[in-house]
Amino acid sequence: MVSRRSFREHHARGDRRQFLKAATGAAVAVALPRIVPCSVFGASAPSNRINVGLIGCGHQSQRIVPSFLVHDDMQMLAVCDVNRRGDGYYHPDQVLGRETAREWVDQHYAQKTPSGSFKGCAAYADFRELLDRPDVDAVAIVVPDHWHALIAIAAMQAGKDVYCEKPLALTIYEGREMVKAARKCQRVFQTGAQFRSSPAVRRACELVRNGRLGEIRRVYSWVDPNSFESPGLGWQPQPVPDGFDYEFWLGPAPAAPFHRERCFFRWRYILDYSNGQTANFGAHSNDIVQWALGTEHTTPVEFEDNGSEFLPAGSLFTAASRTAFRARYANGIELLCETRSSSGAKFEGTDGRLEITLGGRLATFPENLKDSVIGPDEVHLPVSNPAHTTHVRNDVDADHVRNFLDAVKSRQDPIEPVESGHRTASLCILGNLAQILKRKFAWDPAAERSDDEEVNRLLRRDMRAPWKL
Ligand SMILES: NC(=O)c1ccc[n+]([C@@H]2O[C@H](COP(=O)([O-])OP(=O)(O)OC[C@H]3O[C@@H](n4cnc5c(N)ncnc54)[C@H](O)[C@@H]3O)[C@@H](O)[C@H]2O)c1
Structure with missing residues (x-):
């Protein structure tokens, strides 16, 4: 039984409603481009664009996906979850999983595409297949804590920069191994404790x-x-x-x-x-x-x-x-x-x-x-997003992601290494x-x-x- 709903969780539900609203207004896709047209990204040259994969499409992905998509210099190429699509998350009626997240992403780009249709986001059940894609530059890891270290280290070994949800790891050993891997693989790593932003x-x-x-x-x-x-x-x-x-x-x-x-x-x-x-x-x-x-x-x-x-x-x-x-x-x-x-x-x-x-x-x-x-x-x-370019519902989350994307480009440490x-x-x-x-x-x-x-x-x-x- 729900005993209370926290401030953060309340906001997450709002994000989901926005998505559902967007999804129901979707035009039926006929031409299905895999690459989003340049016009979608405004002034961002393709060479500046960061291709991101999302691993974990549950409760927190409702905040993470919009916090990434608000930035025009990234494209979410793929999502991954061991759950195809199902209910029973924080709210019993919430239907989440990789197919839901894939729809969010496709719908986001479809709304920005002249034809109004887009189906370019791939959905995987196994994170290793997503990590095998050479066109994915960075991943957002939004899975339960017992998976953080395994997936983050595999991602860094595959050459991806990492945004990993808090708490960083399940054990001290796993956390230390993540630190070592980031150093060894020279990867940018942002811990998803967004209140630093x-x-x-x-x-x-x-x-x-x-x-x-x-x-x-x-x-x-x-x-x-x-x-x-x-x-x-x-x-x-x-x-x-x-x-x-x-x-x-x-x-x-x-x-x-x-x-x-x-x-x-x-x-x-x-x-x-x-x-x-x-x-x-x-x-x-x-x-x-x-x-x-x-x-x-x-x-x-x-x-x-x-x-x-x-x-x-x-x-x-x-x-x-x-x-x-x-x-x-x-x-x-x-x-x-x-x-x-x-x-x-x-x-x-x-x-x-x-x-x-x-x-x-x-x-x-x-x-x-x-x-x-x-x-x-x-x-x-440090200030996460000094220009404050992310005017979305939840600026703290989006600014924390902005800080990560900037670090991916500058190769400097983000605000929460x-x-x-x-x-x-x-x-x-x-x-x-x-x-x-x-x-x-x-x-x-x-x-x-x-x-x-x-x-x-x-x-x-x-x-x-x-x-x-
Ligand atoms: N920063 C914040 O404020 C905040 C808020 C909530 C949750 N979180 C963090 O986000 C992470 C996820 O939490 P949640 O609330 O979304 O949990 P959740 O259970 O709602 O969602 C997790 C999703 O990950 C999937 N998953 C599990 N193992 C997987 C694997 N090996 N590969 C791919 N997908 C897998 C599950 O099927 C599920 O859909 C946790 O680390 C949590 O601490 C952070």
């Missing part, structure tokens, strides 16, 4: 970095609660829907009987595929903390459970139903990460306090601190381990090892054959 978040981080709160003593990061209740004890396996390749969906994860609420959207509440809301929303709120504190190349050095809760053994959802962990940075700053009605972060310093939500609400105490001007010689954080995404994900993963083990442990961010051997064993997970890293 939010002007309000940047402003909040600049105020903290430039000492407007004095010396920071304590930081809070908040994560949303689960949006759905778990099927309880005694839940029964269900038949696999037509067109959904469940074996492929499981991939490297342990074999398990099919249940709708295991796969579509709800996988984020199950430890085999994720680190729960601790990492799902923590990848945003803890990323703000890391950016504000300037700790993007490290993590806290100590983690401890702080009263997290889990559902009874036998429930389908196995990740913490209430996040609560405490961490400590090497300089003594304390971080308290916990479940709250909506995600964000709060910073407490010797001279003031600051609160920022993912929705962009910035509050300070004293209030006038908010208006403080950052001087030319102070720290200015792989190492930074890895460190934020590590913070969340380690917090989750503290919650699972219910004890305190020390962490060496340079060696990426703990003083607790059980923690060290959990830094990597076995992959089910034939998948391996």
